[in-house]
Amino acid sequence: MHEYIVAWLGGMLLGIATVGYLYVHGRIAGISGMLTQVLNKKTFVRSPAKWFLLGMILSAALYGFWQQPNIDFVVQEPWLFILAGILVGFGTSMGSGCTSGHGICGISRLSKRSFVATACFMAAAMLTVWLTRHVWGIL
Known part of the structure; x- marks a missing residue:
């Protein structure tokens, strides 16, 4: 609780x-x-x-x-963290904002673009978890 x-x-x-x-x-x-x-x-x-x-x-x-x-960190390789940070930077630039900007601020302002962006990154996150756990058996 x-x-x-x-x-x-x-x-x-x-x-x-x-x-x-x-x-x-x-x-x-x-x-x-x-x-x-x-x-x-x-x-x-x-x-x-x-x-x-x-x-x-x-x-x-x-x-x-x-x-x-x-x-407990899943990934121990520092270069993977750096690569992930770079990819997130490109993603936020391409998506005109980050998850916090769209998911918290955009949706609360009823922004259509933020609803679409949030749906896309949530779907991508769910697919990634499903693939890593059930298909590739990583986690």
Whole structure:
């Protein structure tokens, strides 16, 4: 029961942060868009995105320090993580946003494009899990 409460609280905090960021700054809390703002020399200084991203990183670090979860990585090869990150970067560029941008922010604004994008990446994720577990027997 405890994990359900933690998941519910996490979802509530995510919703509050997303809506708060939109109302306070007038911008969508999509992570790929925020990362683009932070990496751009012209927008870095005046962008509140750096504080949002820093808060995400610090809160995850604090949670890990506090709870000390036992995380078992499936892939041990660092080059696979780098390749995955590059592929995700290309995907967010091609899809005009990341999963958080479309799935949380776009759907809440009733964006048709976000409904389609979310359906596509959820279908791709389900297919990937099915293939890796039942066809290839990896996981």
